[in-house]
Amino acid sequence: MARVVVDRLREIIRESLQEGKAAGVVAMKLLEGHPRPHLFTKADLKDVDALVVDETRYPLAAVLLKIRRKYPEARLGIVARGCDERAVIELVRNEQLDKELVVVYGVTCDKELAAYCKCPQPFPENPIVGDKAAPVSAREDLERIEGLGAEERLAFWMGQFGKCIKCYGCRNICPLCFCTSCTLDEEELTQTGTMPPETPIFHLVRALHMAERCIDCGLCEEACPSHIPLRTFYKKMRSIMETHFNFSPGMTKEGKGPFQYLGDGTFGTGEAG
């Protein structure tokens, strides 16, 4: 992001903190040559000089949620790219964040980053700085795999999941993996000294959990030491959601998600077309 644009952003954040529009703002800070998530507060306005927006992406919405859980009453800001904003939208929908207590300072991604991320929406709804780059379509990978026969497709995915080293980085980095308890951490369910769930159980269960949540940010795929094309996998979940429920996590702004309806018990009985 151009220097003059970042300077303008820093000015806006400094003003917001000074005027108390936000008690703190989650954004990236450049320190010791490594950009990292940080909470900027009124206590150190000079600190805002180190606020940066570059190509390094971290789950800022997850950091926001972590701080929110400790300070439920505070109004917190977030310098959000398109993906960060989509994460905030889903965290609000899933009642993890209170919309009234989140201030989004939208920033755009340039076209190089949009191309690298193959981003479906490289900008938030109302960016305060930066020009919007065009969305990048990235359905080729999914289409190529869907073009394979059932057996080949199964072999492909089993081969990919077989590479998993069970670091669970995909779960840990995910801004939408917000559960406070997880089967993988429950001593009653996954006992110390026993093997983790077999391939592909973990991957399939996680995909189901992600169906209503995955905002297609790609942080999981970036965090995967085994280069499993997780994003392509979750894209399939997203396309099912879109086709059958007309719902796209992070993109559908209002209303409940499909899993949030209890329904009347008739769904899936074969009665309806």
Add this chain to the structure above:
Amino acid sequence: MDYKTVYTICPFCGSACGVLLEVMDGRIEGVLPCKTNPVSRGNMCIKGWSADEFIYSPERLNRPLLKKNGQLEEVEWGEAIEFVASRLKAIKTAHGADSIGALSSAKCTTEENYLFQKFMRTVIGTNNIDHCARL
């Protein structure tokens, strides 16, 4: 209200992945992989992802324990060191230096590990020294 990250190296193995410790109000609350570390480039294994868990573990020893009459008892450092020194000396005299071996820890600093191998080689007189990062 304070949240920052501290850049460091994962304490578990010789790969030396770059990690960011998430520090909230002075307490370590989590780990993120450092995406700009040239070695690990934003990847970690499960040990790195859980690298903060031992820090506040209630099972962590924070003072010396000595087994007396079959029970572990808290003792002063002086007593603990004296006991270890006298036993090592006795075993070395009776069975030779190579009857003693030592395992060091990746959770210690490089300097502590250097000192420990130096102690084993020069004071005890054996090359029986290993380290969990060499697994």
